[in-house]
């Protein structure tokens with residue numbers, strides 16, 4: 001159906017289609033060893049894909065990891081390294097990460113760190129991983145102190161987004177993935193907002209052409225942004241914000257996600273972070289009340305949360321201090337002047353931040 005090119009220094013493609021997994025053997029090429037890293041919950045799909053790619057290649061090493069965020073830990077990372085060591089994995093071998101964003105983040109970091117870097121391919125199986133996590137080369141794991149604190153930039157050889165794999169995805173996960181898609185709509189691609197508004201039900205239906213189009217647009221947005229600024233500098237690219245743009249909603253979102261010990265889905269936490277960023281933008285960049293209402297309306301129709309006050313502000317503030325955009329003791333937020341017109345908010349006052357959190361509690 002569509003191929004999105006990611007034109008970085010190591011260009012690669014994202015294949016988006018029903019049945020796209022058929023392209024996996026060609027992409028993998030001929031290898032002495034292939035390891036498939038997948039969550040134990042997706043074992044069936046992983047074994048099927050392993051067989052597919054194993055044809056004509058050496059037997060595939062299946063490395064099962066815990067489900068979801070539980071995989072993004074130093075202990076599981078070590079288990080993966082040791083499985084590769086046992087199998088005698090060399091620099092010409094290949095790692096394939098199959099699953100949601102947590103699994104592809106882990107698999108990517110295993111590939112980035114093993115022998116200082118081996119090839120890897122991502123096969124995302126959630127909406128979120130298709131539009132965001134599996135594309136762009138950010139890999140890593142969490143620590144108890146916060147999200148994604150350890151990692152590396154390591155780009156995949158290619159991404160296979162097989163839309164058939166979404167058929168078993170629970171509704172809550174579909175909504176969570178759509179948070180990253182609507183993020184792209186808020187900060188750049190206004191057509192995404194129209195597509196969601198015209199049919200919220202279609203947008204959430206994994207068999208619909210509308211969701212396929214939203215996924216394509218989400219991938220295109222991500223590809224455009226990372227191609228201009230792979231390593232997330234703070235310098236604008238061609239007069240526009242660089243990769244930091246992709247962090248819209250994540251400064252508070254990651255803090256809430258960590259504070260909730262991942263009981264909230266990543267997209268749910270980001271939805272709350274985007275509402276917070278909208279309040280902050282209204283206060284500091286003059287974002288209109290209408291645009292804030294658009295955030296609330298679209299997040300709600302996607303089944304995402306818009307109000308939150310469970311965590312004490314001081315705790316979230318400490319967690320936000322570990323955000324990668326922070327410089328010294330100052331926080332940096334991605335904000336909006338208007339929908340589609342982003343700008344960095346550097347070092348907002350502590351008073352305004354606390355007041356905006358109180359506003360989030362009233363949403």
Ligand SMILES: NC(=O)c1ccc[n+]([C@@H]2O[C@H](COP(=O)([O-])OP(=O)(O)OC[C@H]3O[C@@H](n4cnc5c(N)ncnc54)[C@H](O)[C@@H]3O)[C@@H](O)[C@H]2O)c1
Nearest residue numbers: 068069100101102103125126128132133138165168169266
């Ligand atoms: N590297 C990046 O650029 C980037 C971007 C966005 C998010 N992330 C990371 O991605 C993670 C979130 O990803 P996620 O939302 O995919 O979560 P996830 O990986 O935790 O997967 C969510 C759940 O869906 C299940 N699942 C996956 N595919 C399925 C399928 N096809 N059918 C049924 N169940 C399925 C998983 O087993 C899991 O329980 C977070 O760790 C976040 O930090 C990374």
Ligand SMILES: O=C(O)C(=O)C[C@@H](O)[C@H](O)[C@H](O)COP(=O)(O)O
Nearest residue numbers: 132136138147148243246247250324
């Ligand atoms: O790819 C990016 O860059 C992003 O910021 C995308 C985010 O959606 C994603 O959650 C990412 O993992 C956040 O990265 P971090 O650097 O804030 O940990």
Ligand SMILES: [Zn+2]
Nearest residue numbers: 132180250270
């Ligand atoms: Zn995200």
